[in-house]
Amino acid sequence: MRKYIPYLFVLFFLVACDATKRVPEGSYLLNKVDIDTDTKTVSESHLKPFLRQKPNSSVPIFGKVRLHLYNFAGNDSTWINRQLRKWGEPPVLYSDRLTAISAEQIRLELNNRGYLNAEVDTFVVKENKKADVTYDVTGHEPYRIFHYNKTLNAVDTTIHHILLEEKKLDFVKEGDIFDLQILEKGRVDMAKTLRNRGY
CATH class of the missing domain: 3.10.20.310 (membrane protein fhac)
Structure with missing residues (x-):
């Protein structure tokens, strides 16, 4: 029991201290x-x-x-x-x-x-x-992605094939919450993939 006395003293001291001692009036x-x-x-x-x-x-x-x-x-x-x-x-x-x-x-x-x-x-x-x-x-009801159109295939079929092969086009789906963090992460992942392929 004696070995706990110093700890009990410290505990008593801390509890007894006035936390607002140095808080100015007002x-x-x-x-x-x-x-x-x-x-x-x-x-x-x-x-x-x-x-x-x-x-x-x-x-x-x-x-x-x-x-x-x-x-x-x-x-x-x-x-x-x-x-x-x-x-x-x-x-x-x-x-x-x-x-x-x-x-x-x-x-x-x-x-x-x-x-x-x-x-x-x-x-x-x-x-x-x-x-x-x-x-x-x-929060109220979050906004969701109503329509998601992959137009990349019509612009550049090679890039579209690379991203499709690397599964970099599936980070968002219709019905998902419109989350800018997820969209930005998807954009960064696609850019990194294309850089690694020499684009």
Whole structure:
């Protein structure tokens, strides 16, 4: 039991620390960010990289360790305080502007993935100098490829035969979601194949 005492002490210390200690009056610590989406083909994890603001890093059980280290540092320039600030992480302050930019970036990505009528609403709960942000994503029905016409055969039969042989013309089908990423990947694959054949 004794060997666990130092860990219990550290845990107690971190829990007891005030996460908002260095948050200025009128500002809010970005405490939590969630993305709720109803889109079946675009997950929350896919949309997270488009967030322009994320909370302080967190460690399971111990929470925002680096933030607590930063808060624990004193204001003078002693070695220990400099180290604590170096190891620590300053509080991430909630920003209306960055939240709006994040929502727009998420919407644009959904457009690229075929959800051309996507809507992104933001809900912010501010309490005790902390802000929890939720991005509520409504994708609506995605646009699909209604008609796909392979006209290449009429333009250049040799190139058409090469791409057909290499199976580079089957990356999209009628009924597929209009996904610009898939279309761009198909274009790049075709160009690479033709370059390898000397075109």
